[in-house]
Amino acid sequence: MPSTLSDAFKGHPVHHHHKHPDFTSLQELPDSYAWTQLDENSTAVCEGVPVIDLHDPNALQLIGHACKTWGVFQIINHGISTSLLEKIESTSRSLFSLPIQQKLKASRPPDGVSGYGLARISSFFSKLMWSEGFTIAGSPLDHFCQLWPENYSQYCDVIDEYEREMKNLAGRLMWLMLGSLGITKGDIKWAGPKGELKDTCSALQLNYYPACPDPDRAMGLAAHTDSTLLTILYQNTTSGLQVLKEGTGWVTVPPISGGLVVNVGDLLHIISNGAYPSVLHRAVVNRTKNRLSIACLYGPPSNVQISPLPKLVGPSHPPLYRPITWSEYLGNKAKHFNKALSSVRVCTPLNDLNSIVEVV
Ligand SMILES: C=C1C[C@]23C[C@H]1CC[C@H]2[C@@]12CCC[C@@](C)(C(=O)O1)[C@H]2[C@@H]3C(=O)O
Numbered sequence: 001m002p003s004t005l006s007d008a009f010k011g012h013p014v015h016h017h018h019k020h021p022d023f024t025s026l027q028e029l030p031d032s033y034a035w036t037q038l039d040e041n042s043t044a045v046c047e048g049v050p051v052i053d054l055h056d057p058n059a060l061q062l063i064g065h066a067c068k069t070w071g072v073f074q075i076i077n078h079g080i081s082t083s084l085l086e087k088i089e090s091t092s093r094s095l096f097s098l099p100i101q102q103k104l105k106a107s108r109p110p111d112g113v114s115g116y117g118l119a120r121i122s123s124f125f126s127k128l129m130w131s132e133g134f135t136i137a138g139s140p141l142d143h144f145c146q147l148w149p150e151n152y153s154q155y156c157d158v159i160d161e162y163e164r165e166m167k168n169l170a171g172r173l174m175w176l177m178l179g180s181l182g183i184t185k186g187d188i189k190w191a192g193p194k195g196e197l198k199d200t201c202s203a204l205q206l207n208y209y210p211a212c213p214d215p216d217r218a219m220g221l222a223a224h225t226d227s228t229l230l231t232i233l234y235q236n237t238t239s240g241l242q243v244l245k246e247g248t249g250w251v252t253v254p255p256i257s258g259g260l261v262v263n264v265g266d267l268l269h270i271i272s273n274g275a276y277p278s279v280l281h282r283a284v285v286n287r288t289k290n291r292l293s294i295a296c297l298y299g300p301p302s303n304v305q306i307s308p309l310p311k312l313v314g315p316s317h318p319p320l321y322r323p324i325t326w327s328e329y330l331g332n333k334a335k336h337f338n339k340a341l342s343s344v345r346v347c348t349p350l351n352d353l354n355s356i357v358e359v360v
């Protein structure tokens with residue numbers, strides 16, 4: 001029985017400042033959704049997030065380079081069928097278009113992982129985000145029975161298939177991302193004897209961003225890094241995802257037909273001993289178009305200790321992070337949000353200095 005994520009937040013209930021009203025039909029941006037003027041540096045840049053064809057013979061090198069320089073890339077020829085992407089999109093749309101009273105029946109409990117509601121990180125901000133979310137960790141059955149008492153099973157089937165295919169792809173990607181650092185399947189015990197990664201955990205996050213009357217003052221999903229090894233994101237044809245590139249500013253990741261966005265998460269940053277940055281990203285909203293995204297948040301078995309891989313540690317590269325389980329890390333994120341990573345950093349005078357610089 002693989003370990004689950006369901007107890008990760010038991011000691012860290014979220015206390016949202018606001019109730020989530022039915023904001024989808026508002027004509028004007030209420031003050032509770034007005035973030036102070038967002039920075040204007042999301043200008044067009046010539047250089048964009050790399051797009052990598054997984055059939056390219058150089059895929060391994062291209063992925064390694066993208067992970068080091070961006071912490072994010074898009075993939076094509078990944079083997080996920082268009083019809084499955086269409087099915088998960090239409091399932092998500094059916095969910096978000098249910099009446100609010102119906103959706104609230106499947107609310108995420110304050111100390112739980114799964115269900116409908118504001119993004120978990122909302123509690124760190126005084127303003128509300130212009131989005132709705134639905135998190136699925138483990139079986140969606142209980143919540144889907146609440147949402148669709150008559151025909152929950154067809155929707156469950158789509159989620160199960162999507163989750164299975166995404167986990168498979170995430171495993172392939174993890175070996176490619178680590179492979180370009182010289183890591184092989186034998187180097188990670190928790191991956192199993194043949195690197196089959198069968199006890200890994202994952203969660204799905206469905207995000208819906210309604211069209212917004214005042215997009216320049218609103219925020220779809222505030223800047224964050226993912227508490228994962230890696231995240232695979234499907235976005236519909238409306239753009240909104242932005243990543244922070246050092247020295248450049250916020251860069252939009254344009255939706256490409258059949259493409260999926262892959263980003264490095266905090267745990268891959270830890271096991272790579274800092275070689276791969278966990279990319280800061282956010283979602284902005286649109287005046288006329290709604291937007292949908294589906295993230296597969298992929299991590300190790302939730303109760304195994306993960307730490308910088310021995311091959312990536314040496315006299316000139318001391319371990320930057322202490323061992324931690326995914327479950328414990330999620331608790332850290334619930335407590336410290338964007339300072340979660342630095343809270344796991346090993347304390348040496350040099351590292352302490354670096355983390356002070358990061359916080360400032
Ligand atoms: C496995 C995860 C990862 C979670 C928590 C838990 C389930 C939901 C994920 C997200 C999804 C939306 C952004 C985020 C920041 C959030 O608020 O909920 C993510 C968070 C994290 O990556 O930290």
Ligand SMILES: O=C(O)CCC(=O)C(=O)O
Nearest residue numbers: 205207240241283293295
């Ligand atoms: O909607 C997006 O593009 C970003 C979603 C995201 O970052 C997340 O779900 O973690």
Ligand SMILES: [Fe+2]
Nearest residue numbers: 224225226281
């Ligand atoms: Fe994210």
